[in-house]
Amino acid sequence: MKNINFVFSVKISVCAVVKQNFVFFAKNFACFAVNLLNLKMLALNFTKFPILETDRLILREHGLADAEALFAMRTNETVMKYIDRERPKDIFEIKDFISRFRNGYENGDNLAWVIALKENPEQMIGSVGYWRTDFANHRAEIGYMLHPDYWRKGVISEALKRSIEFGFEEVNLHTISANINVENDASRQMLIKHGFVKEAHFKQDYYFRGQFLDSEIYGLLNPNH
Numbered sequence: 254m255k256n257i258n259f260v261f262s263v264k265i266s267v268c269a270v271v272k273q274n275f276v277f278f279a280k281n282f283a284c285f286a287v288n289l290l291n292l293k294m295l296a297l298n299f300t301k302f303p304i305l306e307t308d309r310l311i312l313r314e315h316g317l318a319d320a321e322a323l324f325a326m327r328t329n330e331t332v333m334k335y336i337d338r339e340r341p342k343d344i345f346e347i348k349d350f351i352s353r354f355r356n357g358y359e360n361g362d363n364l365a366w367v368i369a370l371k372e373n374p375e376q377m378i379g380s381v382g383y384w385r386t387d388f389a390n391h392r393a394e395i396g397y398m399l400h401p402d403y404w405r406k407g408v409i410s411e412a413l414k415r416s417i418e419f420g421f422e423e424v425n426l427h428t429i430s431a432n433i434n435v436e437n438d439a440s441r442q443m444l445i446k447h448g449f450v451k452e453a454h455f456k457q458d459y460y461f462r463g464q465f466l467d468s469e470i471y472g473l474l475n476p477n478h
Contacts, residue, residue, distance in 0.1 A: 295391045295425055302358065305366065305419055307411045311374050312366035312381065315354045319367055320347045322377040322400075331401050335437035337461040362386060364424070368399065368412050378403050381412045383420060383429075391427035391475075393420065413447055421475045431471045441469070449473045 305312040315323075324347040326332045328340050341347050357363035365382025369375070379399035386393040395416065399409050420426045431449060433440045449471040457465035 295386075295388050303364075303419065303423070305415050306371070307415050309371060310408065310411055310415075311369050311371050312412060312415060313369060313374065314358070315351045315365065315367050315380075317348055317351055318375070319377040320344055320351060323347050323351065323380075326379075326398060326400055329401070332398060335434040335440065336398065337434060337459060337466060366412075366416065368397075368408065379408065379412070381409070381416050383416075383424070383426075391425065392430060393424070393426055393428075394430045394432060395420070396431070409443060410446065413443065417447060417473065421477065425475075427475050427478050429473045433469050433471070435467045435469050441471075444471045444473075447473065 302314040304314070321344065324341060324344050327347065333340065341350065354363070354365050358365070363382065363384045363386060365380060365384070367377045368379035368381055369377055379397065381395070381397040383393040383395055395413070397409055397413060417429060420429055429449075430452070431440075431444050433444070435454070450473070451469060452472045453470040455468045455470070458468050459466045
C-alpha cells in the first residue's frame with residue numbers, strides 16, 4: 254500500500270512539473286509571437302523612390318544626368334582620400350555604377366540618395382545611402398560623400414540625420430552600421446555626433462592598392478526597438 258501511495262505521489266509530482274513547464278513555455282511563446290507580430294518586416298522595396306527633404310536639402314534618386322558630377326567626385330583625390338575604392342576610369346563606368354544603384358533599389362538590395370540643395374535640385378553635391386543590407390538581422394551599412402565646396406557647412410550632418418530617421422522609421426532597421434578608414438577622424442566625429450558608438454577595430458582586414466588596411470566599425474541602434 255505504501256508503495257502504491259509513493260508511486261501515485263511521484264506521478265502527481267511529475268504531472269505538476271510538466272504542467273508548470275508547459276505553462277511557462279506557453280506564456281513565453283505567446284510573448285514571442287506578440288513581439289514577432291509587432292516587428293515589421295525589413296523592406297527596401299517601395300512603390301516609388303522615397304524622396305526626402307530637410308530644411309536646405311533634397312535627397313533624391315540617382316539619374317544618368319548625375320554622371321558627370323559623380324565622376325568628378327569619384328576622381329577627386331581630396332574626396333576619395335579615405336574612401337578605399339578604385340577610381341572610375343571614364344564616364345561610362347560611372348553610368349554603369351548609377352545603373353547598378355537603380356537596379357539595387359528596384360531589387361530591394363540598397364537605397365542611395367543624391368544630395369542636392371533645394372535651390373538647385375538638379376545639381377548633385379554628394380550622396381548618402383544604405384548598402385550591405387542584412388535583412389535577417391535588420392541591419393544595413395550607411396555611407397556618404399560630399400563635394401569639398403560644401404564641407405564644414407553642416408550638409409552631411411543634415412543629410413545623415415534625415416536618412417537615419419528614414420532608416421529607423423520607414424525601413425525598420427534595428428542597427429545602422431558604418432565602416433570607416435581609421436585615419437578619417439572627420440567621419441568618426443560625424444558618426445559620434447549622431448550617436449554612433451564604436452563596435453570594432455579590425456586589424457588589416459582590407460587589401461587596397463598593395464597594402465592591408467585597418468577598419469573601424471560604428472553602430473547605432475534603433476531607439477524604438
